Structures are given as structure tokens and as C-alpha cells.
Amino acid sequence: MADSEATRRLGAILRALEEQGVRAAPVEEAVELGRSSPEAVFDLAAAVVDRFPDGGTFLDAALGYLPDDRWDGLVGLALDALDRDGENEAADAVIAHAGLQALPSLHGQLDRLFRLRPNAGTNYENWPWRESGDRDVEPQVRRIEDPGLADELRQKAWRILLETRSPGAVARALALANRVHPVVAGFGPEAGVEACLRQAGLTRDGAGIRRLAPDGLFHVVFPGGFFEQPRPPWLARVHPTWTLEPSPEFPPMRFGGRADGECPLCRGRLHRLIDLDPVPSDLGVTGLGRLEIATCLPCLGWELAPLFYHHAENGHAVGVAYHGPTIIPQFPAEALRESEVRLAVTPGRWRWQDWGLSNSRENLTRIGGEPGWIQDAEHPDCPTCGRVMGHLMQLDSDLPTGEGGEWLWGSGGIGFVSWCDRCKVSGHLWQCT
Numbered sequence: 001m002a003d004s005e006a007t008r009r010l011g012a013i014l015r016a017l018e019e020q021g022v023r024a025a026p027v028e029e030a031v032e033l034g035r036s037s038p039e040a041v042f043d044l045a046a047a048v049v050d051r052f053p054d055g056g057t058f059l060d061a062a063l064g065y066l067p068d069d070r071w072d073g074l075v076g077l078a079l080d081a082l083d084r085d086g087e088n089e090a091a092d093a094v095i096a097h098a099g100l101q102a103l104p105s106l107h108g109q110l111d112r113l114f115r116l117r118p119n120a121g122t123n124y125e126n127w128p129w130r131e132s133g134d135r136d137v138e139p140q141v142r143r144i145e146d147p148g149l150a151d152e153l154r155q156k157a158w159r160i161l162l163e164t165r166s167p168g169a170v171a172r173a174l175a176l177a178n179r180v181h182p183v184v185a186g187f188g189p190e191a192g193v194e195a196c197l198r199q200a201g202l203t204r205d206g207a208g209i210r211r212l213a214p215d216g217l218f219h220v221v222f223p224g225g226f227f228e229q230p231r232p233p234w235l236a237r238v239h240p241t242w243t244l245e246p247s248p249e250f251p252p253m254r255f256g257g258r259a260d261g262e263c264p265l266c267r268g269r270l271h272r273l274i275d276l277d278p279v280p281s282d283l284g285v286t287g288l289g290r291l292e293i294a295t296c297l298p299c300l301g302w303e304l305a306p307l308f309y310h311h312a313e314n315g316h317a318v319g320v321a322y323h324g325p326t327i328i329p330q331f332p333a334e335a336l337r338e339s340e341v342r343l344a345v346t347p348g349r350w351r352w353q354d355w356g357l358s359n360s361r362e363n364l365t366r367i368g369g370e371p372g373w374i375q376d377a378e379h380p381d382c383p384t385c386g387r388v389m390g391h392l393m394q395l396d397s398d399l400p401t402g403e404g405g406e407w408l409w410g411s412g413g414i415g416f417v418s419w420c421d422r423c424k425v426s427g428h429l430w431q432c433t
């Protein structure tokens with residue numbers, strides 16, 4: 001598109017905001033601007049931070065198209081705005097989305113971020129410290145050890161050390177845990193430390209710390225025509241995570257339909273989620289060439305959770321023994337629509353995704369990587385060996401079923417699959433709001 005066309009589109013969005021306020025919510029126009037002229041997203045975001053500090057969904061949606069090399073500038077501008085006035089939701093949104101899509105742009109600004117506290121009180125307040133290694137460890141340690149600093153800030157500094165996920169920083173945090181007594185609703189001090197570790201994808205394992213998220217990360221790429229249900233235009237599946245190029249090294253894989261195994265609770269046939277054939281490397285799954293991930297959609301969560309399955313050498317899912325009476329599910333469910341999907345190696349920009357900040361725009365069905373919890377982290381204990389299970393896969397809601405319906409996890413959350421590689425056991429649960 002010619003630059004003049006981008007200027008015209010940008011001008012139209014800003015005029016609508018001026019005339020009707022952010023309630024005009026020009027989401028489709030902002031996405032269209034981002035798709036056709038990514039460079040113009042910088043100008044849009046800068047203008048919104050400056051003149052429409054309430055921000056809005058249209059800004060969040062447009063930020064997904066900001067060119068990688070423009071984040072540094074936009075982050076600086078957002079922090080300047082917060083320096084002038086702490087109440088700028090548009091600036092907060094820029095920092096929140098940078099905390100997912102552009103972490104390096106935040107790492108030179110960690111002092112300012114600690115002082116200004118954009119998004120204070122949200123679950124993403126400390127995300128800027130993710131992947132920052134050990135560069136900001138010493139300032140946090142000094143804060144934790146400073147008896148003159150408010151408790152809340154000392155706790156924040158402690159949680160920041162965990163959020164880095166850097167082994168050195170995490171070790172320092174554990175050594176200093178008794179200085180802060182991390183407050184986690186419903187947990188005593190010792191359990192509170194573990195709950196905070198889990199939230200950062202970590203767990204104590206003997207004398208060490210184990211990461212619960214595998215390094216490998218792949219998005220599921222659905223075939224054309226897979227989603228039939230119409231969506232309002234502002235929720236069209238156009239986000240870059242919906243249009244990733246499938247990786248040629250993986251063949252098409254079976255998704256949805258029924259598996260061979262039987263649900264031990266209701267005696268119905270299991271529902272296949274995906275048949276990983278072959279299993280990609282770096283997922284923490286060893287010794288199996290193929291892994292059929294399956295569960296019982298009517299029983300999972302509505303009757304019991306988590307549900308567990310053993311996987312034999314052929315990868316098939318077999319329900320872990322259940323000793324109660326046979327259940328008649330309250331909510332019978334069709335299988336997910338059977339199809340062949342592809343896997344795409346996830347680009348770095350989409351390594352971190354969040355259900356709330358995605359706001360139904362992004363493809364959140366992914367294998368490996370860090371889970372996007374909606375509630376607190378829930379890694380089940382393996383029913384066979386008792387060890388905490390690692391993350392393996394998550395599936396978003398709104399997946400089509402065989403009967404033309406749409407599958408929702410609860411009220412529209414995410415289904416999570418975990419894995420114990422020692423025992424070859426998968427665990428399933430879901431979360432929603």
C-alpha cells in the first residue's frame with residue numbers, strides 16, 4: 001500500500017477517536033492498518049499514548065503488527081508518558097504487550113519499570129523481567145535486603161527474581177525467601193514459595209529446581225475451512241499466530257475424532273485431541289515415536305479433574321484405573337472435528353501468549369513452551385510416581401466439534417495437558433474464568 005493510503009487510514013482512526021472517543025473502538029480498522037502498513041502502527045500507538053490515554057482493544061490488536069525494530073522506541077515513549085502521569089492505560093498496554101512480544105525492548109529499562117510499576121497489581125506486572133538473565137539480580141537482592149523498603153516492594157523484588165527463570169536468580173530468591181515470606185492466598189510460607197515457583201514454571205525437585213515447561217514450542221496450524229462458525233469481524237482469525245507457515249519436517253497429524261481407548265469413568269470412547277506422530281523433539285517426551293493425546297471431554301472437569309492416561313509403547317492413551325461407580329456424564333460432548341493439522345515452529349515473537357491479553361484474537365492451541373494459565377498454575381502430581389508433571393500442550397476454546405458445534409473448556413477457557421516422562425503418563429485439566 002502507498003504511504004498515502006496508510007496516512008489516510010491512520011487519520012480516519014484518529015478522527016473517529018476524536019469525535020466519538022475510544023468507545024468508537026475502531027478494532028477492525030486498526031487491525032487492517034496493522035496488516036497493510038505495520039510501520040503506521042507506531043504512529044497510531046504513539047498518538048494514542050499521547051492523546052487517548054484510555055487506550056482500548058483497538059490498540060492491543062494493532063500492537064501485534066508493530067515491526068520488531070519499533071518496540072524500543074514505543075516502550076521509551078510509553079515510559080515517558082507514565083513518568084509524566086502514572087495513569088495512562090494506553091502506555092500500560094504497550095508495556096504489557098511488550099512483555100509478551102518484545103522482551104528485549106524492556107530489558108534496558110528495568111530500573112524505570114520497577115519505579116513506575118506499569119500494570120501494578122496485575123499478573124503481568126513483572127513480565128518485563130522474563131528472559132532478562134542475571135542482569136537485574138543485584139538491584140533486586142538489595143531491595144529484598146532493605147528493611148526500610150515497603151513490604152510490597154520487597155515482595156515484588158523477590159517475585160521478579162523468580163520471573164527471570166534464570167537459575168542463578170532463582171537460587172538467590174530461594175536463599176532469601178525467609179526475608180519476605182511470600183504472601184500467596186491460601187498458602188502458608190513454605191507452600192507459598194512453591195506456589196510462586198509454579199507460577200514461574202518451576203518446582204523444587206530434591207535439592208534442585210526443575211523447569212516445568214519444555215523448550216520445544218509449536219503452534220497447531222488448522223486446515224482451511226476447519227472453522228465454519230461465523231465470527232464477528234473484529235474476532236476474525238487473522239492474527240499472525242493463525243497464519244504461521246507449517247514446518248516441512250512434520251507430516252500432517254490427526255486431530256480430533258475418537259481414539260480407541262475407553263474412558264474408565266463413563267465407559268465411552270476417548271476423544272482424540274492430537275496424534276503426535278512423530279513426537280517432535282524438545283518436548284520432554286522420550287522413548288516414544290508417537291504419542292496419542294486423548295481424554296474424555298464430557299468427564300474432564302465436569303465429573304473429575306485432573307484425568308490421567310498411561311501411554312504404552314505404541315503411544316495409545318489408556319485411562320488410569322478408576323474405582324468408582326460408572327458415571328453418566330451430565331454434559332455429553334461430541335468429539336472435536338476430525339481433521340489433519342500441521343505444526344509450525346513458533347517464532348520468538350509468539351513464544352509468550354496470554355489468554356486475557358489475547359482477548360480471543362490469537363491462536364492459543366500450542367504444543368510445548370510455557371502454558372498460559374488463566375488461574376493459578378496447576379501442574380498435577382503424577383498418579384504413578386508422585387512427581388510434579390511438566391507442561392505438554394494447551395488447547396483453546398471455540399474448536400469445532402464433529403456436529404457443527406463449538407467446544408468450550410468450561411465457559412471458554414483453555415485445556416491443559418501435562419506429562420510425566422518417567423511413567424509415560426499424560427494429565428488433563430482445564431481452567432476458565
Ligand SMILES: [Zn+2]
Pocket residue numbers: 263264265266267268296298299300329
Ligand atoms: Zn468419560
Ligand SMILES: [Zn+2]
Pocket residue numbers: 382383384385386387420421422423424425
Ligand atoms: Zn510419574
